[in-house]
Amino acid sequence: MSRRVVITGPFSYIGAAVARELGRRGWTIHGLTNRLRPAGAEAITVAPLTFESVHLERELRGADALVSTYWIRLPHAGQGFDTAVANSRILFAAAARARVGRLVSVSVSNADVSSSLGYYRGKAQVDAAVRRAGLPHAIVRPTLVVGPQDVLTSNIAWFLRRFPFFPVPDGGRYRVQPVTLDDAGRVVADAVETRGDLEVDAAGPEIMTFAEYVRRVARACGVRRWIVSAPVWLSLLALRLLGLFLRDVVLTREELEGLAQEKLLSHQPPRGAESVTAWLRANGTTLGRRYVNDLDRHFREGARAPILTP
Secondary structure, three states: OOEEEEEEOOOOOHHHHHHHHHHHOOEEEEEEOOOOOOOOOOOOEEEOOOOOHHHHHHHHOOOOEEEEOOOOOOOEOOEOHHHHHHHHHHHHHHHHHOOOOOEEEEOOOOOOOOOOOHHHHHHHHHHHHHHHOOOOEEEEEEOOEEOOOOHHHHHHHHHHHHOOEEEEEHHHOOEEOOEEHHHHHHHHHHHHHOOOOEEEEEOOOOOEEHHHHHHHHHHHHOOOOEEEEEOHHHHHHHHHHHHHHHOOOOOOHHHHHHHHOOOOOOOOOOOOOOOHHHHHHHHOOOOOOOOOOHHHHHHOOOOOOOOOOO
């Protein structure tokens, strides 16, 4: 029997990994996206992702599952975390009216409604909306997802290839627990196929300090660089100046604070099996060859282009 899943962002990042994994498992996939369909994804039907209730209910009707990967990385162009929370609530309400069989939401590790960080506080508000939707549900909370076109890792590699030293705020002693994109897609797909309500982290088997992660990226790229500690204020100033040159937001204060608070560290047994270090080694020759401009691919000329092919 054919199973039908609706995925937001099937040609973006985590959404593409989930679409690839569920397609491999025999699911029929319908995407809600504003990106163009890439070659090789002809089996995926698509409709625009607009947060209009009647439209969403129509597109969701008859679905065995909805996978929501919708979110924004940072406030920009009149959109903020509050916007993303409100839109998510509209989506989940439409899913409930359409009687979708299961709701799976991609959150973030250590989401917390009392957090001082808008990203993590907003994600926790979305988690609460999932629980209130009245549908069988799962919440999957990835840590640092590493894969092709990953903004953080790709751009770390880009800087390492071009500068003789790499400053890390406050020495980079805080820990991260990265997970490969394929593992994250598998964990989400497993959550789609699991019965009952579920809340799990998607984290890999390796834990390291952020400074050590930067060193592993450097080794994978075949470069030797001086990893230096820098005060947070100086790091932010340097990032702001680089952002002006690159016409991008390289990293925000909140993202730095999230790293320092070890928000990308899971407190559950790892569900990812793949070594991120091994992934870096296997992909090091291509990693960081070009800068990944996040504003371009979400708000400017790249906003319609697919990021990844499922």
